[in-house]
Amino acid sequence: MSVSRRKFIQCSCGVGCLYMSGLTGSLLAKLPGQNREQLIEARYYEKLPHRKIRCLLCPRECVIDDLERGYCGVRENRGGTYYSLVYGKPVSMHIDPIEKKPLFHFLPGSEAFSIATVGCNVLCKFCQNWEISQARPEQVPAADEPPEKIARAAQVNRCASIAYTYNEPVIFAEYMYDIAEIANSLSVHSVMITNGYINAKPMRDLCRVLRAVKIDLKAFTERFYRELVAGELKPVLDTLILLKSEGMWTEIVYLVIPGQNDDRKELTDLSRWIMKELGPDTPVHFTRFHPMYRLTNLPSTPIATLQMARNIALDAGIHYVYTGNVPGDPGENTYCPHCRKMLIQRIGYHIVRNEIKNNQCPYCNTKIAGIWQ
Numbered sequence: 048m049s050v051s052r053r054k055f056i057q058c059s060c061g062v063g064c065l066y067m068s069g070l071t072g073s074l075l076a077k078l079p080g081q082n083r084e085q086l087i088e089a090r091y092y093e094k095l096p097h098r099k100i101r102c103l104l105c106p107r108e109c110v111i112d113d114l115e116r117g118y119c120g121v122r123e124n125r126g127g128t129y130y131s132l133v134y135g136k137p138v139s140m141h142i143d144p145i146e147k148k149p150l151f152h153f154l155p156g157s158e159a160f161s162i163a164t165v166g167c168n169v170l171c172k173f174c175q176n177w178e179i180s181q182a183r184p185e186q187v188p189a190a191d192e193p194p195e196k197i198a199r200a201a202q203v204n205r206c207a208s209i210a211y212t213y214n215e216p217v218i219f220a221e222y223m224y225d226i227a228e229i230a231n232s233l234s235v236h237s238v239m240i241t242n243g244y245i246n247a248k249p250m251r252d253l254c255r256v257l258r259a260v261k262i263d264l265k266a267f268t269e270r271f272y273r274e275l276v277a278g279e280l281k282p283v284l285d286t287l288i289l290l291k292s293e294g295m296w297t298e299i300v301y302l303v304i305p306g307q308n309d310d311r312k313e314l315t316d317l318s319r320w321i322m323k324e325l326g327p328d329t330p331v332h333f334t335r336f337h338p339m340y341r342l343t344n345l346p347s348t349p350i351a352t353l354q355m356a357r358n359i360a361l362d363a364g365i366h367y368v369y370t371g372n373v374p375g376d377p378g379e380n381t382y383c384p385h386c387r388k389m390l391i392q393r394i395g396y397h398i399v400r401n402e403i404k405n406n407q408c409p410y411c412n413t414k415i416a417g418i419w420q
């Protein structure tokens with residue numbers, strides 16, 4: 048079967064994953080497989096009396112009895128030892144343009160070998176990938192792919208990076224770390240596409256092997272996080288500050304949902320917080336919501352609302368502010384923050400032209416923040 052590289056690599060799940068390409072299928076088959084029963088011990092937990100454990104990976108810090116699982120459903124206590132049930136068990140693998148993540152200031156025009164397992168540590172009522180994010184390992188057939196096979200597949204397919212994406216990679220942190228460490232030795236970068244709901248210690252550890260992070264900042268109110276995400280805002284803001292302190296290249300995506308997180312004051316507060324805590328060079332993407340999953344009662348975001356959000360952020364002083372999920376909108380392009388000339392023109396995930404040279408605007412020599420080569 049002939050399949051475009053961009054469309055599909057290999058997977059076993061039902062989320063846009065329909066067949067296996069000969070290219071990567073044969074590539075993966077050359078390397079030794081993993082014993083399906085082999086479980087990897089989790090790296091972030093503490094043992095408690097009576098064979099209980101406390102998971103220390105994300106801010107939920109679930110306390111878990113023997114033979115029980117945490118909230119995310121992919122980590123299990125067996126006799127007082129905690130295990131990952133998704134290590135080496137991807138359910139989805141694609142090659143995507145890096146612009147799809149979206150990361151606009153990280154190797155534009157390059158491709159990212161993108162993988163996911165099942166599971167998530169929050170429950171967004173607007174999740175695009177709920178079939179895998181809200182599933183348990185028993186519910187979705189998975190491949191057996193040890194870290195070295197993923198890293199090697201990305202290299203052979205000439206992907207500049209591996210993206211941990213589609214579901215929440217926090218819940219497969221050990222697998223992500225091990226893949227990224229091997230990939231680094233093969234000169235393949237790693238980028239984490241995450242909700243940022245993670246404790247400081249594992250995030251700091253991951254910073255040693257990642258090159259860029261995209262944070263889905265879902266709103267700027269605890270009310271929204273409580274009612275629509277089943278999570279908390281504060282730990283996500285803490286993660287953004289931590290990433291800044293670690294010097295990690297970070298971009299923010301804010302999905303604008305009508306009537307829920309599109310208030311002018313909320314967007315103003317958000318923009319001021321970014322300016323104060325992260326500075327003007329953190330790109331912010333305001334993306335368009337479409338009704339899905341448990342929020343089918345709401346309309347799609349009006350384009351005027353996205354443009355309002357973008358203007359608020361630009362007025363606050365943020366240098367690089369984008370509109371997303373609106374192909375052809377001028378807000379998809381990168382402009383020099385000093386002379387305002389267009390430097391990268393995009394249509395959707397496609398780069399029409401890129402004029403950035405030596406990390407600079409060719410018109411006024413202003414340095415453009417990002418990782419360009």
Ligand code: SF4
Pocket residue numbers: 102103104105106107108109116117118119120122167168217218
């Ligand atoms: S990673 Fe999973 S088990 Fe651990 S604290 Fe978070 S939700 Fe609970």
